[in-house]
Amino acid sequence: MxxxxxxxxxxxxxxxxxxxxxxxxxxxxxxxxxxxxxxxxxxxxxxxxxxxxxxxxxxxxxxxxxxxxxxxxxxxxxxxxxxxxxxxxxxxxxxxxxxxxxxxxxxxxxxxxxxxxxxxxxxxxxxxxxxxxxxxxxxxxxxxxxxxxxxxxxxxxxxxxxxxxxxTPLTATGADQQPQAGFPTVELAEDGEPTITVPQTDPPTDVQLETLKLGDGATVEPGDTVLVQYKGVKWSDGSEFDSSWSRGMPASFPTTGVVDGFRQALENHTVGSQVLVVVPPSAGYGNAEGNELQNETLVFVVDILATQHPQAQ
CATH class of the missing domain: 3.10.50.40 (Chitinase A; domain 3)
Known part of the structure; x- marks a missing residue:
């Protein structure tokens, strides 16, 4: 060989x-x-x-x-x-x-x-x-x-x-948390893939965070590189626009390499957690002129699987 x-x-x-x-x-x-x-x-x-x-x-x-x-x-x-x-x-x-x-x-x-x-x-x-x-x-x-x-x-x-x-488990393993009223709802398939249902209300104008599962692993620090599963849908019609689940593999990237709302769903959260974040255009792609998501409020469900601190890199 x-x-x-x-x-x-x-x-x-x-x-x-x-x-x-x-x-x-x-x-x-x-x-x-x-x-x-x-x-x-x-x-x-x-x-x-x-x-x-x-x-x-x-x-x-x-x-x-x-x-x-x-x-x-x-x-x-x-x-x-x-x-x-x-x-x-x-x-x-x-x-x-x-x-x-x-x-x-x-x-x-x-x-x-x-x-x-x-x-x-x-x-x-x-x-x-x-x-x-x-x-x-x-x-x-x-x-x-x-x-x-x-x-x-x-x-x-x-x-x-x-x-x-x-x-490493490829889904969040943390303890279930009580859902908050008014947030999008999440149902998990047997393999852990989330289905996100957006409420029929006007979207919020600031970033909204909800911890669905609370992990007990390392805390994600600013600038960390993370391994995650995630799915993103549009608030406007609930359609999926990006998903590691659809690609069949978790994704890895630095917290500084994503839009600000997504970053907030990572930093200061713990490995094993599942976080839902609602991202208005101002914390998403609002400044990306011509981007198809420029005027969209986005909803992500993120499973934090692992993190690597900047000093270790």
């Missing part, structure tokens, strides 16, 4: 490779390639380099690793340190993970990511993703030691200890 070349200049650069197509992207890929069965054979083989890494520390926490330097790394290798006891992951799942990176020339720890709230967004796993090479269809709780060759022939290869922390 051939693996894509990977840039391994530093912890930040290598993490960027893992996160490519997720953090800061307008939306993830349309569909993952392969099937759950393919994922099981996608994991890179164990080899002499990955097996030489001696790992200590509790799973789910930053790891300590020792090995004789320099490691001879010529291909991607992945060795299971601890097999988890959770459910196996499947192609298309969004997984949360933590990693500790090490320079294979010096043995120096380069840093850790993903163990603190808001450090990394979940990443979709598939047979041709980097995380698919690390884990295959391993069960949640698995820890692996991996090595990645340098793609530029100059930088040192990087070794990782990576923990498969969990699978």
């Amino acid at each position: 051939r693996f894509r070349p990977l840039v391994t200049l530093s912890l930040a650069a290598a993490a960027a490779v893992i996160l490519a197509g997720c953090s800061g992207a307008a939306e993830p890929d349309a569909s993952p390639s392969g099937t759950p069965g393919d994922l099981c054979v996608a994991a890179a083989p164990s080899g002499a380099a990955s097996e030489a890494i001696q790992v200590s520390g509790d799973e789910g926490q930053p790891a300590t690793a020792t090995f004789s330097t320099p490691l001879d790394v010529t291909e991607v290798e992945s060795t299971v340190v601890t097999e988890g006891s959770g459910d196996p992951v499947a192609s298309g799942d969004y997984i949360s993970y933590g990693l500790t990176a090490f320079d294979t020339t010096t043995g120096e720890q380069l840093g850790t990511l993903g163990y603190g709230a808001g450090e990394l967004l979940p990443q979709q796993i598939s047979p041709d993703s980097v995380l698919g090479q690390f884990f295959g269809c391993a069960p949640v709780g698995t820890r692996v030691a991996t090595v990645l060759p340098s793609s530029d022939g100059e930088s040192a290869p990087v070794a990782y200890v990576v923990d498969l922390l969990g699978v």
